[in-house]
Amino acid sequence: MSKQRTAAIVNGDPVEFLSDPGQTLLDVLRDELHLTGSKEGCGSGDCGACSVIMDGRLVCSCLVLAAEVEGCRVETIEGLAAGGTLHPLQQKFLDHAALQCGFCTPGLLMASKALLDANPDPTESEARYWLAGNLCRCTGYDKIIKAVLDAAAELRQDRKSA
Amino acid sequence: MALVIADYADCRALTGGLRSFEVEASTVRDLLQQIEARFPGLGDLIDQRMAIAIDGVITQDAHGAALAPHSEVVLLPKIGGG
Amino acid sequence: MNKPVKPEDTGPILKVVGTRPIRPDGVEKVTGRAAYGADLHLPGMLIAKVKRSPHAHARIVSIDTRKALALPGVKAVMTSADMPDLAAEHYEAGESASNLRDLSANVMARGKVLYHGHAVAAVAATSNAIADQALDLIDIVYEVLPHVIDVEEAMAPDAPILHDQMFTAGLGDTPTKASNIATKHRLDRGDLAAGFAAADVIVETRYSSAAVHQGYIEPHACVASYAADGQTQVWSSSQGHFVIRGLCAKLLKMRFSDVRVIPAEIGGGFGGKTTVYLEPLALVLSQKSGHPVKMVMTREEVFRATGPTSASVVTVKMGAKSDGTITAAQIDLKFQAGAFAGSPVGAAVMTSLACYDVANFEITGWDVVTNSPKVAAYRAPGAPNAALGVECAVDELAEKLGMDPMAIREKNAVRNGVRAPYGPVYKNIGYVETLEAIKSHPHMAIPLGPNQGRGIAAGFWFNIGGESTVNVSINEDGTAIVSTGSPDIGGSRASMAMMAAEVLGIGVDQVRPIVADTASIGFSTVTGGSRTTFATGMAVVQAAEKLVTDLKRRAAETWGVDQDQVVWQDGAAHCLQADKAPKGALTLAALAGSAGKTGGPIATVVALNAQGAGPGFGVHVCDVEVDPETGHVTVLRYTAAQDVGKAIHPAYVEGQIQGGVAQGIGWALNEEYVFSTGGVMENAGFLDYRVPVASDLPMIDAVMVEVPNPAHPYGAKGVGEVPIVPPLAALAIAVRHATGARMHDLPLSPSKIRAAIDAKAG
Amino acid sequence: MAQLSYLSPSSVDEAVKALSGASARALSGGTDLLVQVRSGRAKPDHIVDLKRIPGLIGIRSENGGFVIGSATCGAMLSEHPTLSKIWPGVVEAANLIGSTQVQGRASLAGNLCNASPAADSVPAMIAARATCVIAGPSGTREAAVETIVTGPGKTSLGAGEFIIAFKLPPRGSKASDAYLRLIPRTEMDIAVAGAAVSLALDADGVCTSAFVALGAVAPTALLVADAGQALVGTRLEAAALTQMEEAVRAACQPISDKRGTADYRTKIAAVLAHRAAVIAWNRAKEQA
Numbered sequence A: 001m002s003k004q005r006t007a008a009i010v011n012g013d014p015v016e017f018l019s020d021p022g023q024t025l026l027d028v029l030r031d032e033l034h035l036t037g038s039k040e041g042c043g044s045g046d047c048g049a050c051s052v053i054m055d056g057r058l059v060c061s062c063l064v065l066a067a068e069v070e071g072c073r074v075e076t077i078e079g080l081a082a083g084g085t086l087h088p089l090q091q092k093f094l095d096h097a098a099l100q101c102g103f104c105t106p107g108l109l110m111a112s113k114a115l116l117d118a119n120p121d122p123t124e125s126e127a128r129y130w131l132a133g134n135l136c137r138c139t140g141y142d143k144i145i146k147a148v149l150d151a152a153a154e155l156r157q158d159r160k161s162a
Numbered sequence B: 001m002a003l004v005i006a007d008y009a010d011c012r013a014l015t016g017g018l019r020s021f022e023v024e025a026s027t028v029r030d031l032l033q034q035i036e037a038r039f040p041g042l043g044d045l046i047d048q049r050m051a052i053a054i055d056g057v058i059t060q061d062a063h064g065a066a067l068a069p070h071s072e073v074v075l076l077p078k079i080g081g082g
Numbered sequence C: 001m002n003k004p005v006k007p008e009d010t011g012p013i014l015k016v017v018g019t020r021p022i023r024p025d026g027v028e029k030v031t032g033r034a035a036y037g038a039d040l041h042l043p044g045m046l047i048a049k050v051k052r053s054p055h056a057h058a059r060i061v062s063i064d065t066r067k068a069l070a071l072p073g074v075k076a077v078m079t080s081a082d083m084p085d086l087a088a089e090h091y092e093a094g095e096s097a098s099n100l101r102d103l104s105a106n107v108m109a110r111g112k113v114l115y116h117g118h119a120v121a122a123v124a125a126t127s128n129a130i131a132d133q134a135l136d137l138i139d140i141v142y143e144v145l146p147h148v149i150d151v152e153e154a155m156a157p158d159a160p161i162l163h164d165q166m167f168t169a170g171l172g173d174t175p176t177k178a179s180n181i182a183t184k185h186r187l188d189r190g191d192l193a194a195g196f197a198a199a200d201v202i203v204e205t206r207y208s209s210a211a212v213h214q215g216y217i218e219p220h221a222c223v224a225s226y227a228a229d230g231q232t233q234v235w236s237s238s239q240g241h242f243v244i245r246g247l248c249a250k251l252l253k254m255r256f257s258d259v260r261v262i263p264a265e266i267g268g269g270f271g272g273k274t275t276v277y278l279e280p281l282a283l284v285l286s287q288k289s290g291h292p293v294k295m296v297m298t299r300e301e302v303f304r305a306t307g308p309t310s311a312s313v314v315t316v317k318m319g320a321k322s323d324g325t326i327t328a329a330q331i332d333l334k335f336q337a338g339a340f341a342g343s344p345v346g347a348a349v350m351t352s353l354a355c356y357d358v359a360n361f362e363i364t365g366w367d368v369v370t371n372s373p374k375v376a377a378y379r380a381p382g383a384p385n386a387a388l389g390v391e392c393a394v395d396e397l398a399e400k401l402g403m404d405p406m407a408i409r410e411k412n413a414v415r416n417g418v419r420a421p422y423g424p425v426y427k428n429i430g431y432v433e434t435l436e437a438i439k440s441h442p443h444m445a446i447p448l449g450p451n452q453g454r455g456i457a458a459g460f461w462f463n464i465g466g467e468s469t470v471n472v473s474i475n476e477d478g479t480a481i482v483s484t485g486s487p488d489i490g491g492s493r494a495s496m497a498m499m500a501a502e503v504l505g506i507g508v509d510q511v512r513p514i515v516a517d518t519a520s521i522g523f524s525t526v527t528g529g530s531r532t533t534f535a536t537g538m539a540v541v542q543a544a545e546k547l548v549t550d551l552k553r554r555a556a557e558t559w560g561v562d563q564d565q566v567v568w569q570d571g572a573a574h575c576l577q578a579d580k581a582p583k584g585a586l587t588l589a590a591l592a593g594s595a596g597k598t599g600g601p602i603a604t605v606v607a608l609n610a611q612g613a614g615p616g617f618g619v620h621v622c623d624v625e626v627d628p629e630t631g632h633v634t635v636l637r638y639t640a641a642q643d644v645g646k647a648i649h650p651a652y653v654e655g656q657i658q659g660g661v662a663q664g665i666g667w668a669l670n671e672e673y674v675f676s677t678g679g680v681m682e683n684a685g686f687l688d689y690r691v692p693v694a695s696d697l698p699m700i701d702a703v704m705v706e707v708p709n710p711a712h713p714y715g716a717k718g719v720g721e722v723p724i725v726p727p728l729a730a731l732a733i734a735v736r737h738a739t740g741a742r743m744h745d746l747p748l749s750p751s752k753i754r755a756a757i758d759a760k761a762g
Numbered sequence D: 001m002a003q004l005s006y007l008s009p010s011s012v013d014e015a016v017k018a019l020s021g022a023s024a025r026a027l028s029g030g031t032d033l034l035v036q037v038r039s040g041r042a043k044p045d046h047i048v049d050l051k052r053i054p055g056l057i058g059i060r061s062e063n064g065g066f067v068i069g070s071a072t073c074g075a076m077l078s079e080h081p082t083l084s085k086i087w088p089g090v091v092e093a094a095n096l097i098g099s100t101q102v103q104g105r106a107s108l109a110g111n112l113c114n115a116s117p118a119a120d121s122v123p124a125m126i127a128a129r130a131t132c133v134i135a136g137p138s139g140t141r142e143a144a145v146e147t148i149v150t151g152p153g154k155t156s157l158g159a160g161e162f163i164i165a166f167k168l169p170p171r172g173s174k175a176s177d178a179y180l181r182l183i184p185r186t187e188m189d190i191a192v193a194g195a196a197v198s199l200a201l202d203a204d205g206v207c208t209s210a211f212v213a214l215g216a217v218a219p220t221a222l223l224v225a226d227a228g229q230a231l232v233g234t235r236l237e238a239a240a241l242t243q244m245e246e247a248v249r250a251a252c253q254p255i256s257d258k259r260g261t262a263d264y265r266t267k268i269a270a271v272l273a274h275r276a277a278v279i280a281w282n283r284a285k286e287q288a
Helices: A023-033 A088-095 A105-118 A122-135 A141-162 B009-015 B030-038 B041-049 C028-029 C066-070 C100-107 C128-136 C149-157 C192-197 C242-254 C281-291 C300-303 C344-349 C381-400 C404-412 C431-439 C492-504 C532-559 C589-594 C650-669 C727-739 C750-761 D012-019 D033-039 D075-077 D088-095 D108-113 D121-127 D223-232 D238-251 D262-286
Strands: A004-010 A013-019 A051-054 A055-060 A073-075 B002-005 B022-023 B050-052 B056-061 B072-077 C046-053 C059-062 C072-076 C092-095 C095-099 C119-125 C141-145 C180-187 C200-207 C221-226 C232-236 C257-262 C293-296 C312-320 C328-339 C358-368 C452-459 C467-473 C480-484 C511-515 C566-569 C574-575 C602-610 C615-627 C632-642 C699-704 D006-007 D023-027 D048-051 D059-062 D066-067 D129-136 D139-144 D149-151 D162-168 D175-182 D193-201 D208-213
Touching: A004 C221, A013 A023, A023 A051, A023 A105, A051 A105, A088 A105, A088 A141, A088 C028, A105 A122, A105 A141, A105 C028, A122 A141, A141 C650, B002 B030, B002 C128, B009 C180, B022 B030, B030 B041, B041 B050, B041 C467, B072 C344, B072 C574, C046 C072, C046 C128, C046 C281, C046 C300, C046 C750, C059 C119, C059 D208, C066 C072, C066 C128, C072 C128, C072 C281, C092 C242, C095 C100, C100 C281, C119 C128, C119 C281, C141 C589, C149 C328, C149 C358, C180 C344, C192 C312, C192 C328, C192 C358, C200 C381, C221 C281, C232 C242, C232 C281, C242 C281, C281 C293, C281 D129, C312 D149, C328 C344, C328 C381, C344 C358, C344 C381, C381 C404, C381 C727, C404 C431, C431 C452, C431 C615, C431 C632, C431 C699, C452 C727, C467 C532, C467 C589, C480 C492, C480 C532, C492 C511, C492 C532, C532 C566, C532 C589, C532 C602, C532 D088, C574 C589, C589 D048, C615 C727, C632 C650, C632 C727, C650 C699, C650 C727, C727 C750, C750 D262, D012 D023, D012 D048, D012 D129, D012 D162, D075 D088, D088 D175, D088 D193, D088 D262, D108 D121, D108 D162, D108 D208, D121 D175, D121 D193, D121 D208, D175 D223, D175 D262, D193 D223, D193 D262, D208 D223, D208 D238, D223 D238
Parallel strands: A004 A073, B002 B072, C046 C293, C232 C257, C328 C358, C480 C511, C632 C699, D006 D048, D023 D048
Antiparallel strands: A004 A013, A051 A055, A051 A073, B002 B022, B050 B056, B050 B072, C046 C119, C059 C141, C072 C119, C092 C095, C180 C358, C200 C312, C221 C232, C221 C293, C312 C328, C452 C615, C467 C480, C467 C602, C566 C574, C615 C632, D059 D066, D066 D162, D129 D139, D129 D162, D175 D193, D193 D208
C-alpha cells in the first residue's frame, strides 16, 4: 500500500502530506497535521463535528479523501480566529453560552461561518436548516442559533461601518 | 427517641414487616449499630445500599450526622444520577 | 408556601453569583485547542481495537488469536483470559454500586457473549489498518443460543436465560429457578383497596418506551500508558476520573496509587460516561505491548456496546374523587437492564409519584436482564420512563373528570410538609411555584389552531451531593487557582470560579479553575446526579472562606490588631481601627506578595461529603402541530419552568434546561433502538438513530424559579437532570390533544401517529 | 482494503479505463461511497475520482434544456440562476439530500448510482423525463434515468461505464414540477416515501402532460404512468387527484423496515403525490 503525496493550502499555509488511499481529510488533519480541532463524532457525515470549508464549500472532512484536496484551500477551526483576535462568531458563542461540552463547537462554528459567508442575514429558520447537519446534544440549539443570528447582525454592522 | 420509617419492601423483610420503630440514638453511627442489633442485617443493608433522610434532608454515608431527640429518620435506597 | 426569592433577599448582595461571565475554558473550545479523549498523541503510541460479538447470545467455545498476533505490526492481543477472574463484589463507584464481576464480563466477555457488539478480544497495532486486519484474523467459535430483548418477553417463564445463577431478589423468598428478573422493588403506603373504593373515577393505562442512547457526540476514547514498574497513566474522557481509576484498579487488581487518571475534556456524557469500557483493555494492552495505547470507539460501537437507558413498560391504575383528589395509585414498572442487572428501575419506583400527594399507593419495579447492551445512567435515570406513565395517566384522569390538567396537578401537588412518596417529608421545595410559573406564563394564553395540541407535564429528580475535594490557592500576585476533581461537562469551571470570586471578593477573571488529575487532588466522585455545582461548589465556597479567615489573620498580624478588628470586603482586608493601618486596606495582591512574612503560601484544601441536596421539580408545556395525513409532529413552542434553587450562572442553567428538553423531545418523537429478529441493532448510527437536529426544535423558553436550598451557601439546587423528565409525557399528551388519539408507545413516530389517527377514525 | 488505490483521471477515456477493473468504484461527491468503504460494505480496489475530468462539474443550457455535469454538487444546482425557476422540483429534490455539508459534495450521479430506492433526486429526475449521458468502453450512449437502477444497490451500467452528464429536456411555458418526501425529522433523514410530479398546462390551466414518480415504495424509484395519466386533461379537480392517489397506491410495493411499515409508506406516497401535484400545478400556473 503506497502512500500518496498531496499538496494543499490549509488555513492559508501551504502543506504537503503523505496519506494512504483510504485516509480521509479528517484523518490527515488530525493525525498528520495535528489539527485536532476538527472532531470525529460519527465518521459518516451525520454529525458535522468534522466540518471544514474546502474551496469555499462546507464539507464533512470525514467524507473527503485526503488525496482529493490536492491543490485545494482548506479552512479549519484552527484558522478561524485572526491571529489572537476571535472571529465574531467565536465571540458570540462565548457571549451567549452557546456551548457546553464544546465537542460539536468547532464544526458548528465552521458551518456558521459558511452560512454567514453565503447569507449575511439569515432568518432563524434558515440558520436552523443550514446547521441541521451539525448535531449538538448539550444545548438544545437555542443559544447556538441566538449566537449565530447575533454574530450575523454584528458582521452586517461592521460591513456598513467599514 | 428517633422515629425510623421503613417503607421499602427490602427493609420490611428484615424488620418482620414493621413499617416504623423507635431508636434511641444521637448520631447516625449510633443508629445503625442499634438497628443492626435489633434487626440483624438491616444495619448493614442501610450502611451499604441505602440513604437516610433525617428530618427531610437526604444524607448518604453521613455517619457523624446528629439526630435530634425527636428526629424522623426515613430509610430509602441510595440515589445516583446521570 | 415559599415565594420565589430574588437575589437581594438572600442576604448579602451578590456581585458575581447570578451574573453571566464568559466561561474560563471557552476560548480553548471555540478555537479547537481543547484536548478531548481522542486528541492526545504520544510517541510510540499504538492503536487498539475491539473484536465484538456477531451474536446476541452465544457461548464462546474457543478463541484463537495466534494468526492475529503473528501479523506484522500487531503488538498485543488480549481476551478476558488476560484479566483477573473476579468474584461478585459490589463496589461503590460512579452512579451506583457496580458488581465488579459483571463489569469485568461487560468490558470483555467471559464464557458467554450476551449481546451483539459485546467485546470478545482486543488488539493493539501500529496502525488503524493493521489493527482492523488483525481483528479479522481472530478466530472465535460460538455456540449460538436463543436470545431475548423485549422486557416482557424476557420475564416470561420460558424465556432464554442469560445468567444461570440469577435468582430474583426482593420476592421475600429466594426462588429456586433462575430467571431474567434480577430484582423486584416494592414501595407502598396506605390502603390501596380503600383508596380505589373512595375514587369516583379510575383509569387503567399502559405506556412503553424504547431504549434510547445518551447520544453524546464524542465517542469514548482513552490513552493508557503502562510503565515497566507498574505505574500507569490513563488519559480518559469521562464524567469521573476517580471512578475510572477505581474501576481500573479493581478490575485489574492494581494499587490505586499506581493508576493515575488524567481527565481529558469530555464531549458530553449525560450519565453514559460514568463507567469504564475501554480503559481496562487499554491498560492490559499497554502492559502486554510495552507501548502507550490509544483506543477510540466508532459511533457504531458507541451504540452497540455502551449506554443506553432502559426500554420500559409502565402500567398505571389511578383513582380520583370527582373534585380531582387522587385517592390511590398502583404502578408497575418493567425495566430492561441489558446484559447485566442494574436498570434504573429503583429510581423510577421512587420518583414515579414524587409530584403527587397520594395517601394510598403501591409501586412495583422489575429489573430485567436482556440480550442488549448493559444500560448506563442517563440523565435522571428511570424518572422519564416513570413520568411518561404517570403524567399521561394523570392527563387521562383529568380528561375523564373534565378537569383542567393544570388544576388537577395543583390539587394534588406536593408541598413543604407533605411526605414524599419515596419517604422523607419535603422541605424547601418549589413545585407549587413552578406550577404557578407555567400557569401564568404567556405561553398558556396563546390560542391553538387546528391540528394543534398542548401538553403539560411535571417532573422530579432528587439531585445528590456526595464527595468532593477542592484546592484553592492564592498566587503571588493575588490571583487564585481553584482545583477540583470534578470533570466539567457543561460549564462547571465557570460556576466554581464564580463562587470562589464571590467569597474572595475579586473578579471572576482573577480566578483560574482547573480539573486536577487523580494524583493531584483528593477523591471526588463523578460529575453526575446534578451534584457538581451543589457539592463541589460547596467545597469551593468553604475553601475560599477558610482562605478569607486566614487572610484576615495575616492582615491582623501585619497591623498588630485582633482578628475581629479586620473585615474582608472587595478583595481586601480593612482595619476597623484606621490608625493601625495608615496605608489603608491590604489587598489580596498585597497579602499574597508578602505571604512569606505571614506564615507562607496561601492555600487550602476542603474535602467533604455534601449532604442536603435539594430536590428539583420542573413543569413543562409544549405545543405541537400534527399533520393528520402523515402523522408528522412539529414542535411549535416549548416552555420549561424549573426550581433551580439559585442559578449561579443563569446562562448555563438555561442551557441545562434547554439541553434536557431537547433530549426529551428526541426520546419522545424519534429516538429508539431498533433490533432485528437476530438481535442486531439496525440503526447504530446518527442517520437512523435520530437525535433532534437544529431545524427540529423551536427556541426553548427556560424559566428559572428560585426557591433557595438552605444547605448550599448560595441556595443552589442541582439542575441538570430534571429537564429530561417531563418532555416524554408532555409530547405524548400534546399529540393526544392535537389528534384525539392517545399515544401509548414511544417513540411517537409518524407511522404510529397516522395509524392511531386511522384507528380512531375507523 | 490493503490494496486500495486512489486515481484521479483527467479525461473520460482515462476514467473509462480505470473503471473497467472488476472492483473499481467511481467517486464524485463520495458521501455514500466513503461511508460504505469505511463500514466495509464496499471493498473496492480502486476509487476513481471523476471530479477532475473537464465538464463533469457545471451546468450549461443546450437546445432549450439543461446539461448538468454528473459530479456537480447539489449546492451548485440551487445556486444556478435559472435552473430552479424551470425545474424547481429537481432542484428541491437534490437539495434534500443530506446536510449543507453533503450538499457541498453530493452529486446527482452519486445519488442515482448508489441505487438506493429512497434516493431523493431520482423520482424528480424521472418525473422530469431526464436522461443520462453514459461514457463507456464503446463510446457514449444516452438512457432514461429510470433505466439505470435495476434494484437496491444494482445498476444497468456495464464495466467501465459511468455517467458524465444529465440532460433535462426543454420546457414550455406553464410547466413545472415538485418533489416532496416524508422523513421523521425535518432534515438529515432518508425518505420513508417520496413523490415527484412534473406537469404542463395549456393556456386554460388544463393539464396537457403529467408524470408522477415515487421513491422508497419499491425496489427502485417508480414512474407511475397511470398516476400521471389521471391528471392529464384535468384542472386537478378532486376526482382527478383521487384517481391519481389510487394509481399511486396501486403501484406501491414497499417493504416494512426500520424506517416505516409497508402500509404507512403506501398511504404516505399517495398523500405526498397529491400535495406535490398541487404544488407543481400552482407553480406552473404562475409561469409566464
